[in-house]
Amino acid sequence: DAGVTQSPTHLIKTRGQHVTLRCSPISGHKSVSWYQQVLGQGPQFIFQYYEKEERGRGNFPDRFSARQFPNYSSELNVNALLLGDSALYLCASSTGQAPRVDTQYFGPGTRLTVL
Amino acid sequence: DAKTTQPNSMESNEEEPVHLPCNHSTISGTDYIHWYRQLPSQGPEYVIHGLTSNVNNRMASLAIAEDRKSSTLILHRATLRDAAVYYCILNPGTYKYIFGTGTRLKVLA
Numbered sequence: 578d579a580g581v582t583q584s585p586t587h588l589i590k591t592r593g594q595h596v597t598l599r600c601s602p603i604s605g606h607k608s609v610s611w612y613q614q615v616l617g618q619g620p621q622f623i624f625q626y627y628e629k630e631e632r633g634r635g636n637f638p639d640r641f642s643a644r645q646f647p648n649y650s651s652e653l654n655v656n657a658l659l660l661g662d663s664a665l666y667l668c669a670s671s672t673g674q675a676p677r678v679d680t681q682y683f684g685p686g687t688r689l690t691v692l
Numbered sequence: 693d694a695k696t697t698q699p700n701s702m703e704s705n706e707e708e709p710v711h712l713p714c715n716h717s718t719i720s721g722t723d724y725i726h727w728y729r730q731l732p733s734q735g736p737e738y739v740i741h742g743l744t745s746n747v748n749n750r751m752a753s754l755a756i757a758e759d760r761k762s763s764t765l766i767l768h769r770a771t772l773r774d775a776a777v778y779y780c781i782l783n784p785g786t787y788k789y790i791f792g793t794g795t796r797l798k799v800l801a
Contacts, residue, residue, distance in 0.1 A: 610787045619791030633788045677724050677785045683735030
C-alpha cells in the first residue's frame with residue numbers, strides 16, 4: 578500500500594511569494610494534519626482536517642491556510658512568504674475515528690526554502 | 693497543553709538495550725503517551741503508545757510509571773538503523789501533537 582505522499586519534494590521561493598503544498602493520505606484515511614519543522618526542532622502543529630472540516634489549528638498567522646478535498650487529499654497554502662517560513666512541511670494522515678489511539682502516518686515532507 | 697521533557701541526546705552500543713526516558717509531570721488522566729521517531733531525512737514514524745499499563749510491540753516496549761508522570765521507551769537490542777530522534781508525546785484525544793525537541797539517539801558500532 579502506498580504511504581502518505583507529498584509534493585513537491587523541494588521548493589525554492591522568494592520573500593512575498595505564495596506557495597501551495599500538496600498531500601495525499603493513505604487510502605481509507607479521512608484525517609490530514611500539517612506540521613512545520615524548522616531545522617533542529619520538533620514538528621509544530623499547523624492544521625488538522627477531518628472529513629473536509631477544520632478540526633484544529635495551531636499558533637500560526639492567517640497567512641497559513643489549508644483545505645481538504647472530497648478525496649481527502651489536502652493543500653497547505655502560505656501567502657506573503659517570509660524567510661522564517663523556510664522549513665520542512667510534514668503531512669500526516671490517520672483514520673480520524675479514534676484520536677486517542679490512532680496512529681498518525683507521516684509523509685516525507687516538502688522542504689521549502691525562502692530566499 | 694501538557695508538556696514532556698526528554699534528554700537532548702543519548703548514546704548506545706549496538707546490540708545493547710536502550711532506555712529512553714520521558715518526564716510528563718502535568719499529564720492528565722486521559723492523556724495517552726505516544727512515542728514516534730524520526731530517522732534522518734524522513735518524516736516521523738510511530739513506535740508505540742500506552743495509557744497506564746506497560747506495552748510491547750515488535751519495535752519496542754513502553755514502561756509507564758505507576759503515577760504516570762514518567763515513561764521509558766525500551767529498545768531491546770539497538771541497531772544502527774535505530775539511530776534517530778525519539779519523541780515522547782502526550783495525546784489528549786486530538787491530533788494536535790505537541791512535539792518537543794526529542795532525544796537524539798546515537799548507536800555506536
